[in-house]
Amino acid sequence: MSATPEWWEKEPLRFECQADCFKCCLKPGVIYFDGEDIRRIAGHLGVSQKEFKAAYLTRDDGHYVLEVSDRDPCPFLTPGGCGVHDVKPKQCQTYPFWRENLDYRSTWKLVGAFCPGVDKGPMVPLKTIKHLLDIFRL
Ligand code: SF4
Ligand code: SF4
Known part of the structure; x- marks a missing residue:
């Protein structure tokens, strides 16, 4: 059925x-990163996954997250848009x-x-x- x-x-x-x-990039909240996201973006930025996690992510209930607030907007947002768009x-x-x-x-x-x-x-x-x-x- x-x-x-x-x-x-x-x-x-x-x-x-x-x-x-x-607007959605500026909205306070959390962005979840799974292992594949971390591998892909760290590779794009030319840093190790460990360096990427240490620089940007925290742990929340077993997930890796990037916390975005009015004071701390997404670090990948540039005046031209998402700096890691691809x-x-x-x-x-x-x-x-x-x-x-x-x-x-x-x-x-x-x-x-x-x-x-x-x-x-x-x-x-x-x-x-x-x-x-x-x-x-x-
Ligand atoms: S950037 Fe695009 S997806 Fe985000 S709020 Fe604006 S129109 Fe919507
Ligand atoms: S700048 Fe890129 S990574 Fe940051 S919230 Fe916007 S789309 Fe996501």
């Missing part, structure tokens, strides 16, 4: 990240298609009240949404 489709499987969602908008952590790659954001229409609407890219641009294929949900899991 097939599972009941999620609401977003029945309604097309549109999203397009907006030029010169860094290798950025999965949490950033997949925003705003996180499970918690897609739980209900209402949660997606709340994301849209914050992120100006929601409801803009082309329809995002279901295959892409499912892929994004699969690659970032806590």
